[in-house]
Amino acid sequence: MGDRTSPRTPSPGGSPVVPRIASGVCHGTLGELYQGPLRAGPDPDIAVVSFPVGRHSRVSFTPGAVPGPPPPPPPLGEKSATAVRLFLEHYGLRLPPGVWTARSELRVGVGMASSTADIVATLRCLFRLFSLPYDTEVVVGVLAAIERADSVFLDEFALYLSGRHRLVRRLGTGIGFHTAYLTEPGTVDTAAVTPLLLEHYRRRGDAYEQCLTDLLKGFACGDAAAVARAATSSAVLSQEVLPKATFESVLAHRERFGADGVFVAHTGCLTGYLFTRRPDSRLRSELAAFFRSLGHPCSFARAGYG
Template identity: 65%
Template sequence: MRNADPCGTSRRPPVAGRRLPCCAYRRRADVADSNAAAADRRTTWSGACHGTLGELFQGPLRHAGRTEIALVSFPVDRRSWRRFTADPTAAADAVGPLPPGERSARAADMFLRHHRLAMPPGRWHARSELTVGAGMASSTADIVATLRCLFRVFDLPYDRRLVVDTLSRIERSDSVFLDEFALYLSGAHRLVRRLGTAIGFHTAYLVEPAAVDTAAVTPLLTAHYRRNEARYADCLRDLLAAFAAADPLAVAHAATRSAALSQQALPKADFETLLDHKDTFGADGMFVAHTGSVLGYLFARRPSPALKGELSAFFHSLGHPCSFARAGYG
């Protein structure tokens, strides 16, 4: 899954106005090849990426002499999909479209320029289960799904370094391109530590209506982190030790502490109420989207149908539907 070549920027972009023939998904040196084998080619490609239910930790971390924002994202089985279907009836010089969404389109353009390719004619399809602006990594998942689709369209080996480099040019992101827990620097786009796949939870959560602009709240968070650096360091130390011990209860406890610290900077209307009722429902902890509007309970064991009914009624009394999802791995 790795490619030793980093993402380069010195290669020349495609010549304006020129596009590959509709069924010749190859480098420009091969553009003149015949389309005779078109009928035997696959015509639809897909890429997907999971999102998150916020984070188990978000806080400051000293790295390379600077204080960075560090995350331990909380992956969930909710996804963004991007599909591309070729149009075999299009003219050979037809202009191929970029995918929908400003950031996904930018990512696709960078991909094409890097590989000196042009988009073939066809159409894009987009679908997502991730709420925008809620802290579910919807934007990053859209970009990663787009790039994964493009690797398949052009039959290129997947290059994670290119994905990370592309993300770094577009937005602060988390580690949804990995299939494991990780301590990750969202601004520096640096993987600090892999945390494996031994931990998983059942969750009950809600999404508050207010969307959060991550870029807009970054200065507020930075000031909060400076005032509470020691408390965040203690929380992160305990969380990493819990992952090393594969102890879900200790992970849940540390995640609750991180969520409570976040409440001091970006308060959520329902957080205190959920925290007060945590023991009533036998939850092992709480999680939040630290710069979003998702919050909920962690259960190391699957809640019974009766308990799910009680949780649903409780969340409804707060004015929210209750969602249930398996998150993490384990």
């Protein structure tokens, strides 16, 4: 982190100290370009290549005594509140009086990494609040104590073991896509479906291994179209174990719309198209009409980095 916002900034001439707001921000995801075993075998590790999107969780803390009656409980979720406690315990600190604010553009339970982004944004806010250098190891340690997570604390693509919280390979920032996607109703409990996923990974380990090999080759060559093809293979494999109602229709119409691939939130509710070139207004109108025919509004977003 480049800037360090201290809890209180002295002003010149001995005038009263004015509290400064400390904030933390973290991007979310549009599901994953890959989710599956790191390699074929009887005891698979769940590996993910998350699909970053420019939608964010934002958390702020304003130090200072709060006048009047006691303030309401902080607008932090249970996991973020746990992250605050673990951070303070790790550094031996006490939180000063003040007020939390939190806002998120990420829907909960659909595959946008909302809870992980909330935790990371909260930790980034705390690093700034206490003028501490940002420490990725501390972030990973806190995440590991709370939930299986992905790599939204990094500002690049990565192959990441979500259960072991281990970075396998950095994949850089050279790949990006334009997306059109829909969100089916409902939510998915990632922890509840994990045993089902692991059994599927054991059965289909060889197919996943080939898919991941193709994906990593695409990243290594900077070939977005190859990455999109591998992401499609991963999405098709996911459909075998956690099917989405709209997926087959979306996949069947990929060539009609000239999409380079299909992506999903593997343990979520997102399904959409990957485009290496920005769809023009005519194509965007056709996509919106098609998604509406499936019963869902169409969302557009730039995702990735390149």
